[in-house]
Amino acid sequence: MPENIPDEGRTTPATLEDVARAAGVSLATASRSLNGSNRTVNETYRTRVLDAAARLNYSPNLSAQAVARGSTMTVALVVADISDPYFSSIAAGVVAEADRERMIVTMAASERDPQRELDIVRTLRGQRPKVIILAGSRREGDPTEAALRRELDDYERAGGRVVLISRNELGFRTVTIDNAPGAEALATSLVGLGYRGFAVLIGNRELKTAADRYEGFVAGLAQSGIRIDPDHVVRSAFTRDGGYDGMRQLVSRGLDDIDVVFAVNDVMAVGALSALRDAGLNPGVDVAIAGFDDIPTVQDVWPTLTTVRVPLVDVGRKALRIALADRPGDESPVATEVVVRDSTPPVR
Amino acid sequence: MPENIPDEGRTTPATLEDVARAAGVSLATASRSLNGSNRTVNETYRTRVLDAAARLNYSPNLSAQAVARGSTMTVALVVADISDPYFSSIAAGVVAEADRERMIVTMAASERDPQRELDIVRTLRGQRPKVIILAGSRREGDPTEAALRRELDDYERAGGRVVLISRNELGFRTVTIDNAPGAEALATSLVGLGYRGFAVLIGNRELKTAADRYEGFVAGLAQSGIRIDPDHVVRSAFTRDGGYDGMRQLVSRGLDDIDVVFAVNDVMAVGALSALRDAGLNPGVDVAIAGFDDIPTVQDVWPTLTTVRVPLVDVGRKALRIALADRPGDESPVATEVVVRDSTPPVR
DNA sequence: CTGTTAGCGCCTTCAC
DNA sequence: GTGAAGGCGCTAACAG
Numbered sequence: 206m207p208e209n210i211p212d213e214g215r216t217t218p219a220t221l222e223d224v225a226r227a228a229g230v231s232l233a234t235a236s237r238s239l240n241g242s243n244r245t246v247n248e249t250y251r252t253r254v255l256d257a258a259a260r261l262n263y264s265p266n267l268s269a270q271a272v273a274r275g276s277t278m279t280v281a282l283v284v285a286d287i288s289d290p291y292f293s294s295i296a297a298g299v300v301a302e303a304d305r306e307r308m309i310v311t312m313a314a315s316e317r318d319p320q321r322e323l324d325i326v327r328t329l330r331g332q333r334p335k336v337i338i339l340a341g342s343r344r345e346g347d348p349t350e351a352a353l354r355r356e357l358d359d360y361e362r363a364g365g366r367v368v369l370i371s372r373n374e375l376g377f378r379t380v381t382i383d384n385a386p387g388a389e390a391l392a393t394s395l396v397g398l399g400y401r402g403f404a405v406l407i408g409n410r411e412l413k414t415a416a417d418r419y420e421g422f423v424a425g426l427a428q429s430g431i432r433i434d435p436d437h438v439v440r441s442a443f444t445r446d447g448g449y450d451g452m453r454q455l456v457s458r459g460l461d462d463i464d465v466v467f468a469v470n471d472v473m474a475v476g477a478l479s480a481l482r483d484a485g486l487n488p489g490v491d492v493a494i495a496g497f498d499d500i501p502t503v504q505d506v507w508p509t510l511t512t513v514r515v516p517l518v519d520v521g522r523k524a525l526r527i528a529l530a531d532r533p534g535d536e537s538p539v540a541t542e543v544v545v546r547d548s549t550p551p552v553r
Numbered sequence: 554m555p556e557n558i559p560d561e562g563r564t565t566p567a568t569l570e571d572v573a574r575a576a577g578v579s580l581a582t583a584s585r586s587l588n589g590s591n592r593t594v595n596e597t598y599r600t601r602v603l604d605a606a607a608r609l610n611y612s613p614n615l616s617a618q619a620v621a622r623g624s625t626m627t628v629a630l631v632v633a634d635i636s637d638p639y640f641s642s643i644a645a646g647v648v649a650e651a652d653r654e655r656m657i658v659t660m661a662a663s664e665r666d667p668q669r670e671l672d673i674v675r676t677l678r679g680q681r682p683k684v685i686i687l688a689g690s691r692r693e694g695d696p697t698e699a700a701l702r703r704e705l706d707d708y709e710r711a712g713g714r715v716v717l718i719s720r721n722e723l724g725f726r727t728v729t730i731d732n733a734p735g736a737e738a739l740a741t742s743l744v745g746l747g748y749r750g751f752a753v754l755i756g757n758r759e760l761k762t763a764a765d766r767y768e769g770f771v772a773g774l775a776q777s778g779i780r781i782d783p784d785h786v787v788r789s790a791f792t793r794d795g796g797y798d799g800m801r802q803l804v805s806r807g808l809d810d811i812d813v814v815f816a817v818n819d820v821m822a823v824g825a826l827s828a829l830r831d832a833g834l835n836p837g838v839d840v841a842i843a844g845f846d847d848i849p850t851v852q853d854v855w856p857t858l859t860t861v862r863v864p865l866v867d868v869g870r871k872a873l874r875i876a877l878a879d880r881p882g883d884e885s886p887v888a889t890e891v892v893v894r895d896s897t898p899p900v901r
Numbered sequence: 902c903t904g905t906t907a908g909c910g911c912c913t914t915c916a917c
Numbered sequence: 918g919t920g921a922a923g924g925c926g927c928t929a930a931c932a933g
């Protein structure tokens with residue numbers, strides 16, 4: 206193959222063979238000294254190999270190791286959108302835990318498209334990752350779900366571990382989040398604060414996370430005998446702009462019977478805040494707002510946002526731990542917690 | 554090796570050999586049909602191989618390919634903090650571009666620790682990535698800098714490509730960002746709005762990005778004959794909490810001669826906003842605030858934040874493109890742009 | 902155009 | 918405890 210890049214000065218990384226030769230031992234001994242199973246090698250040789258390796262700046266070729274061992278040390282993480290604080294926090298947790306385990310994490314973005322997610326999972330197989338973590342974008346009645354399940358089943362049958370984040374739809378290991386209970390508790394808190402007229406920015410209803418939170422919220426209100434006007438439930442994208450648009454719709458329809466709006470996630474709530482303001486209204490005063498997730502920025506908006514805390518980084522860490530556990534083990538849901546802030550002052 | 558996980562039902566992924574056999578052709582033909590250089594294979598065989606591959610759900614083992622080819626298709630991205638919107642936006646850009654190029658991206662977090670960054674780069678070598686992208690955490694007078702440069706030099710000599718984001722310190726390909734000019738323009742804008750008493754939350758002064766922005770800002774003020782009181786330059790962490798703390802210091806010292814505070818990045822500015830509010834002051838009214846980066850959330854805080862826009866996602870995309878270009882090519886800086894919002898109303 | 906045959910870098914029985 | 922040799926899955930000359 207004609208290489209137009211000058212090869213002169215091109216260095217080839219030292220191979221294990223180089224190290225072995227430099228240390229005057231066999232390939233096998235070198236291998237055993239550097240990685241090999243529990244010390245079954247003479248200390249003299251051992252240090253000689255280590256020295257040689259250091260001298261040559263040797264770094265084992267992970268691909269070669271993977272081929273020889275028949276398995277990798279990589280965890281593949283697929284999220285909907287990396288720049289969304291929800292996912293980037295989870296990713297931070299996964300990366301932190303992977304670092305502890307000396308594993309490598311690869312990343313892909315589904316862009317909230319189930320078909321894309323499926324394609325990604327398919328191409329992921331080429332990596333032969335030890336773990337696949339899927340965060341977000343599971344939907345109700347998703348036509349690709351069967352195919353995805355099949356793909357993941359095959360993958361597990363081949364020895365891989367899959368972990369889902371949020372809700373156990375597909376029968377794999379899962380980091381479940383107390384979405385419904387959290388939303389229910391939030392509803393209770395809001396009722397306790399005196400709110401009676403509710404609206405919900407439900408985002409994309411097909412998203413299971415969104416649906417769970419909505420249903421939990423409805424259940425919470427029901428306990429106080431409060432029902433939610435169907436006209437006050439608005440769908441829009443599960444994003445900041447979706448929250449903005451949803452709130453705009455509410456405003457244009459009139460906020461008469463509404464004194465608090467629950468957005469099923471914080472980025473939407475924050476968008477809603479801005480929509481209110483842009484409409485000349487005063488969030489927290491003219492109408493209250495609550496979100497879900499407790500992403501970092503909600504403490505810096507004004508009014509600070511009432512929400513339900515989800516320990517996102519922990520969720521990421523836990524995802525990998527669950528994956529690595531010998532048996533399915535602790536799959537107790539991650540607890541959520543209502544955090545009341547300024548966006549929902551007590552009524553009257 | 555004793556495997557305590559039951560192997561029964563364990564499926565082994567189809568290998569290229571399986572495909573070849575199923576298609577009744579040789580290994581080479583199968584290889585050529587599925588990946589091989591430009592079509593030099595009989596259409597009949599070709600389709601037969603493709604069929605067999607589909608039937609067996611074949612997926613090439615990337616590690617094996619990497620070993621055989623002597624190179625991978627992975628790009629290693631190391632950032633300071635994945636959950637920081639600055640870095641997660643850049644990461645989103647890198648991942649998006651990598652997807653186009655059918656490359657895999659691996660991710661690591663340096664946690665703003667140069668030593669850790671160096672360690673990461675060292676262990677990265679094992680992956681034999683085609684590209685290494687380093688975002689953030691370069692510091693002035695960093696004792697590990699020489700070692701890092703050496704490591705990266707070795708890596709490039711071995712055929713890898715390194716791309717730095719922000720400032721070209723080490724002589725590698727770089728996505729430079731117009732930090733100083735942007736800050737200078739911001740200063741000019743603020744002076745134009747009538748501001749005269751300036752303070753700066755400089756973050757970690759050793760961070761080159763922070764230093765550049767500060768110096769650009771000072772230069773911009775100098776053009777109007779304005780100097781900045783050294784007591785009004787406060788150091789703190791380059792984070793949201795750093796911004797909060799920095800502003801708190803300013804407040805406790807007294808804001809008498811200060812009518813606008815420039816935080817060298819948006820997360821700090823947003824923290825400063827909250828600190829002001831917590832001190833019972835009214836941001837934008839009692840004292841103005843400006844940041845740098847234009848991260849998404851600054852449009853949702855109140856007052857909306859005046860800042861200098863950096864097209865972060867584009868920066869990430871560009872980083873990979875620059876890496877992949879045959880020659881160093883277009884290294885013109887990414888332009889920044891002042892965006893005036895509500896946090897810096899015209900004076901009087 | 903196709904098949905045979907060396908490798909790629911490393912691990913791991915298997916004898917010594 | 919050590920080394921020789923075969924093999925992991927795939928690619929790339931090299932002959933036919």
